[in-house]
Amino acid sequence: MINLIVILTTAIMFALLLVWWRWPVFRIWIEAPKYSMLRQEHRFNDQDTEQETATNLSSNGKHT
């Protein structure tokens, strides 16, 4: 059983490294989510900033 675990895990690791080394497109594909996550964060932040600005303008207008 121990042999099974060790062999299986080692094989998976080597397979992943092989794929990483052999197919550059895999690297691009596997790394893409870390950029899309930031894009999403950016989009939400932009929206929040716009809404905040709008709210501040609105409240300033009321005071004046």
Place this chain on the structure above:
Amino acid sequence: MTTSAQNLTSRNGQVTQVVAVLPSIEYDLIRAHIVASLVTVVISVLFGITVATKFSFPEFLGGHGWLTWGRLRYNHTQGIFFGWLGNAFLAFFYYVVPRLANRPVWSRKLGWLLFGIWNFAVVLPGWVLVLNGISKPLEWGEFPHVVDVFVILAFILMTFEFVLPFLKAALSDLYVAAWYIIGGIIFTMLAYPVGNIVPELVPGARGAAFSGLWIHDAVGLYVTPFALAIAYYVIPATTRRPIFSHFLSMVGFWLLFFMYPLNGTHHYVYSVIPMSAQKGAIVASAYLGMDVILVVTNLLLSLRGNSGTASKDVPLRFVWFGVVAYLVVSLQGSVQALMPVNRFIHFTDWVIGHSHLAMIGFASFIALGGIAHLWQRIPRTRYNERTMNWSFWLLATGLTLMVADLTIAGLVEAQVWESSAPWIDSIRAVGSYWLVRTLSGLPILAGFLLFWTSLVTGPKLSGATLSVASPVASENKAAFEDVSPVSVIPRSSSWLSYAHVVAFGAGVGFFALSFLVLAIIPGNQLEHEIKQAAPVTMANLTASEQRGRIIYGREGCAYCHTQQIRFLAADVRRFGAPTEAWETKYDYPQLWGTRRIGPDLSREFNLRPCDWQLTHLYNPRLVVQDSVMPPYPWLFDGSPGHPTQEGLDVLAYIQSLGRARQLSGFDGRWLASSVRSETPDMAMSNEPLAGATPPAVPIAMVGGYSLSAPILHPAADPGDLQEEVSRGGALFAANCASCHGSGGGGDGKASASLLPKPANLTAARFSDERLSSVLWNGVAGSAMPPWRQLPTEDLRALIAYIQSVNAPGATPRIQEAAGLGKALFAATCASCHGVTGEGNGPAAGALAPAPTNFHLKKPTEERAWDVLENGVPGTAMPPWRNQLSADERHALLEFVRSLYDPPQENEGQ
């Protein structure tokens, strides 16, 4: 949904503007879960501090079942698990899932239903039921089954709420935090029923294999994935830079889900669970350590170039601390699983320090960082940075102190357990450490309270939302925009999209494999072994014993007393033969335990009399002065002599432990088949079954009669003798005074409820031989235990002290006794005491306590007269005042005195 314009800058410099619809975020649900998490963490920490305080002050809040140690301990861990971390994770999911899936969560109404179930059908009723004595004695699964139903329901609802948005979004790229959220929800939903229900259906050792899985799955498939999801989100969102490598993060993710389920059995190393499963778990633990190095390296490299980040951004600092703690605790876990380490530190406070480092240092710090991060980004909320900063340092200080303290305490305990010192010495040795642990809980409590305060005392905002004001973020603005569009992946490689499905299938496969490898296959082996080894006459527990077992479980006894003697020389030497699978044949669920504060109870049958057990249950300090065990007065009607039915049931259960083993002759068979005269060090033997042999000499701790009792003589030199008396006095005060009284008068606190009463040491003269025998073997039929685990010099000192309080006036009558006394003695006393008064009459062998040997124990005239008048309650000695006249009793008394041996040389000094 709201619209947003987004500028995407690709690597070739082209800028395109995308108008997209942004999913809405359920800010009310986020706030509600944050409030719930902070309320429950404060309550849970208070439970923990109360539990810790009881180690130093066992009577603290000890008068009622609702506030007893075991129930509060259950609520402490379950409160942290479900109340604090569960709510914190859910709050973060509501914030992050719409961002990662680009879709809102499934339903707002479903969200409120989930909130209600989690807090008002799981946490709150779970706490109340546990305090009321309705629980399961399963580690990390203490809430009762009625609560389990709602936990499983909640995870099903979580699947709808947080997993389906990802599936509906059909994203071509899924960020690692999303993987952790999806994986954590799905795998916990699968693992929870197996860990919480199966051990109730599969008994003993077989059930323990399943319990072990859940103990680790609870941390590995619930706490860890969700905490890592937060870390993987907060770090890039704060620094505005992508993580170092998404490839490494995915390798880490899958290794975690492959390896964690395989770890469970490392909680039962050196147990009867097949060694192949144990070693498999140990190997998996080592792999897991490597995986964590990978994950942490990736996370820390994601902070590269931001050395000052943690000092500027408190939420990020919380996360950074959590990541470092994750590395430390995981490597610690891998090392702990290794057999040479495990044999030493398992069951000690080291493990408690380890679990606090995991649940506070890793999970809670990251959860706090996550909450603080999103609090700064939801409408109308900001935290007070100064207070938040204080919160961080208080928590970090308290945790560091606690973990260091418990780690050292664990090493101290392990050292004492390896020796032959009495168990109570390990309690005494770590008393001050437990006090420090309690005190270290105070800054942790203060840290959580200040964290809460910082959230409600932040700057008041009238605006709808936020802009992220992190100084670190603005510094990295350029990096934030340097994002690589997914569209560069050629269409020919769209097969990669199916990798998720393949990987998901592999994950489920590994999950199933873990149960097959660590539970089902070992379970079948154990079942076969039980069928072969269990005596055909092995009786199930009686109804009373079964009721007692339930009470034993509900009061948390298994969290201090193991019922699992490991295949280790130190365990066997102290407690007896290793626990076999067949002994647990009727244990639904198993009560093996994973911690020893008190001694193992596997061999409690016939070990101590009922009066001792009841007195001990009523108030342990009546019989064991320095015990930290909680009192259980609600099992009695006002005194140890008046147990309720529940008290009798617990007594019956405790007295049944090890009965099947003793009655089966199992050890005799083993001994007969083995030529080993001593227990070998089984730590490194190939297989437990091959290496385990009960010791030929009875166990030091639990007694049993030893024919090799030496006769110990106090020092002859007056100066040395005085020193021995002085040291013996201290030993007597620590170990004997609770029963025999501080002056040795037999009037200690426990004496009221013990029968026979503890000996009045001032009313007789005891010979060296008699005292040596009693100290070495105890007194069968009484509460007097054997003390031969004490060093010989201590026993000698005790003998010296006891003889110093002995009555000096019990002098023998020199002249030949009158014929009447001799005749009366022969007619009425010799059948027990023997013709010559040596306590060896024909009936003596069947009596416990044994009849007095008047050559070794010489009662004073007053004591002897009192015994003749009133007998000795709790023994076979009857009162003689109605059968014999006063003259006859006097004659008898004179004859008995004539039996006394001449004084020893040092007598009367």
